[in-house]
Amino acid sequence: xxxxxxxxxxxxxxxxxxxxxPLHANNVSMREDLILVAIAIILASNLNLMIGxxxxxxxxHIVFYGLGGYVGLYLATVRSWxxxxxxxxxxxxxxxxxxxxxxxILRLRGAYFALATIGVLQAVQxxxxxxxxxxxxxxMYVAFxxxxxxxGARHALWTTYFLVIGVMALSMILSLGIKISKFGxxxxxxxxxxxxxLVLGVNTTVFKAIIYSVSAFLPAVAGAxxxxxxxxxxxxxxxxxxxxxxxxxxxxxxxxxxxxxAALGGGLYEKLRSYLLTSPKFSNFQLVIxxxxxLLVVLFAPGGLIGWLYRLVPRAxxxxx
Amino acid sequence: xxGILASMIDGLLIGSVYxxxxxxxxxxxxxxxxxxxxxxxxxxxxxFGMYILFAAFPVNAYLLLLPVIxxxxxxxxxxxxxxxxWVIGRxxxxxxxxxxxxxxxxxxxxxxxxxxxxxxxNFTLRGITVGAYTFDxxxxxxxxxxxxxxxxxxxxxxxxxxxxxxxxxxxxxxxxELMGISSTMVLALxxxxxxxxxxxxxxxxSTLFPFTILSGAGYQMKSFVxxxxxxxxxxxxxxxxxxxxxxxEGAVTPFIAVSWIPLIEFGLFVxxxxxxxKGIFARATA
Numbered sequence: 008x009x010x011x012x013x014x015x016x017x018x019x020x021x022x023x024x025x026x027x028x029p030l031h032a033n034n035v036s037m038r039e040d041l042i043l044v045a046i047a048i049i050l051a052s053n054l055n056l057m058i059g060x061x062x063x064x065x066x067x068h069i070v071f072y073g074l075g076g077y078v079g080l081y082l083a084t085v086r087s088w089x090x091x092x093x094x095x096x097x098x099x100x101x102x103x104x105x106x107x108x109x110x111x112i113l114r115l116r117g118a119y120f121a122l123a124t125i126g127v128l129q130a131v132q133x134x135x136x137x138x139x140x141x142x143x144x145x146x147m148y149v150a151f152x153x154x155x156x157x158x159g160a161r162h163a164l165w166t167t168y169f170l171v172i173g174v175m176a177l178s179m180i181l182s183l184g185i186k187i188s189k190f191g192x193x194x195x196x197x198x199x200x201x202x203x204x205l206v207l208g209v210n211t212t213v214f215k216a217i218i219y220s221v222s223a224f225l226p227a228v229a230g231a232x233x234x235x236x237x238x239x240x241x242x243x244x245x246x247x248x249x250x251x252x253x254x255x256x257x258x259x260x261x262x263x264x265x266x267x268x269a270a271l272g273g274g275l276y277e278k279l280r281s282y283l284l285t286s287p288k289f290s291n292f293q294l295v296i297x298x299x300x301x302l303l304v305v306l307f308a309p310g311g312l313i314g315w316l317y318r319l320v321p322r323a324x325x326x327x328x
Numbered sequence: 329x330x331g332i333l334a335s336m337i338d339g340l341l342i343g344s345v346y347x348x349x350x351x352x353x354x355x356x357x358x359x360x361x362x363x364x365x366x367x368x369x370x371x372x373x374x375x376f377g378m379y380i381l382f383a384a385f386p387v388n389a390y391l392l393l394l395p396v397i398x399x400x401x402x403x404x405x406x407x408x409x410x411x412x413x414w415v416i417g418r419x420x421x422x423x424x425x426x427x428x429x430x431x432x433x434x435x436x437x438x439x440x441x442x443x444x445x446x447x448x449x450n451f452t453l454r455g456i457t458v459g460a461y462t463f464d465x466x467x468x469x470x471x472x473x474x475x476x477x478x479x480x481x482x483x484x485x486x487x488x489x490x491x492x493x494x495x496x497x498x499x500x501x502x503x504x505e506l507m508g509i510s511s512t513m514v515l516a517l518x519x520x521x522x523x524x525x526x527x528x529x530x531x532x533x534s535t536l537f538p539f540t541i542l543s544g545a546g547y548q549m550k551s552f553v554x555x556x557x558x559x560x561x562x563x564x565x566x567x568x569x570x571x572x573x574x575x576x577e578g579a580v581t582p583f584i585a586v587s588w589i590p591l592i593e594f595g596l597f598v599x600x601x602x603x604x605x606k607g608i609f610a611r612a613t614a
Contacts, residue, residue, distance in 0.1 A: 058421075062419075062421065064421060064424055064425070066428075075455070093544065111598060112598055112601065114602055115598075115601055115602070117420050118420045119556075119601055120423060121363070121424055122552050122556075122597075123594075123598055123601070125549065125552070126549060126552070126590075126597050126598070127594065128592055129546075129549055129590040129591075129594060130591045130594035130595070132590070133587055133588060133589075133590040133591045134591055136587055137585065137587055177478060248545075252428070252432060253493065255425065255428075260427065288579075290330045291435065291436075291439070291440040292436060292440060293433055294433070294436025294439065295432070295433045295436035295437055295440075296434050296436075297432055297436075298428075298429045298430065298431070298432030298433035298436060298561065299429070299433060300429075301425060301426075301428070301429035301432065302410075302426055302429035302430065302433070303409060305415070305422055305425045305426045305429060306411075306414050306415070306426060327457035
């Protein structure tokens, strides 16, 4: 039972704090900081389903976020849908897209799949940049009256913030739920030895396609919310390769394969990045530092921060999942 | 009609440069089972290497390939010791991520130095006119250089002792070690050669088109497509497959916008991987 896991309650407390601290302080700049942290956690947690659980590197995870943003923005502005409905539909559409795509490219094993995901990113970006209804390379804008339906821009920004926090909590709960399920065991089997898993009756192609599709849903919803909040979208910000990579750095830093690690890495890295971006000395070297960090973690601490904690306090495994 | 023909010939010439880039990727992949994700960044460094050298010594740009190749070999050894040596034998995930980390660092440093604005190498060879059409001199020279370097690699792999050692390690690392081959030296050498090939292809591209520090990514994708077309560990096959890809691009560009090309390449990549997992040159029985 998921309710008996201490981490489950930890997630709820964490999400509640994220939601109420900025509201209580009525601090808009804190809210803007935290929403980026929440997005980082959403991306890292869902990427973890692929990299950490299944052992498949997805270099193009950001595709889901960007496509979700496009579908959501299109529905919420051009079609004047309700924001929540638009975001959920975006999630569903992108998940189905991922399922169809996954059935094809997940026939590829290991590294070949990783290469294909780089291709997916470039292909989707070049498609969207040529797609007329979505404004080609200039993108789309949110007309100001779209915010009116949520009670004005000020109110709408808080609403989207709470929704994003909700998606963040759901992402972590989803990770936990999959980790303790039989489906999750199947994924771990694929990660450890795909041929053995196949022999033992795990339908690897279907499992991989499902997890690929599941890992697309919440990022797409988050993308729809986030780009609605930002008021605009274009192919270069929606499919920023850099963000896709930073997701991997976050996950490796925190500890792949663990629920808390993904969130911890996401939160820490986002804080580090906002520090680097605003510091005059380092603002040009954000990529160098991220790369260096990734290299150090891969070479010397493949388990990330949580792996290090496990080594230090073996009993922590029972609580911090 | 002559427009398509001209475009295809041009594609063929540029394709040999794609092939050269892919040879580097294919060699590293085949010998040590490492997918080198620094590839695109090194191609970009090759472009800027040529740019710097040409600014300092405005001689025939194609002569400057030699120092670029030498620098590429050194860079390759450096990257090998920093990021690859420690993950040999670990899961593929590790080498993917470690080479990727180096890629990020190179791009980061490059962006800090050169920003992402375009540069070009201002060197033009006279073209050759055949009938109504003039072949661009730079394209001819770049294709020629790519083919020469490619053949030189083939000779090296099949006619020299270090080349034989590389092939032996690629076939069976343990057996090669039992025969007294130091596999670490061989892996480092193969990696260095692969990086030098990538850098030299970047240098060649820089004489054809304007470039930015991010330009390598597109050529990296092309290299992946070419490598899977040719099948792993077949450097000469990669050269041929590169020419094929160039020819294909040349054949479609008169009809569709250039911005669609990544979509077509990706489609090709997936179809080939799913349909011919061992490359189109593999024998049916192999």
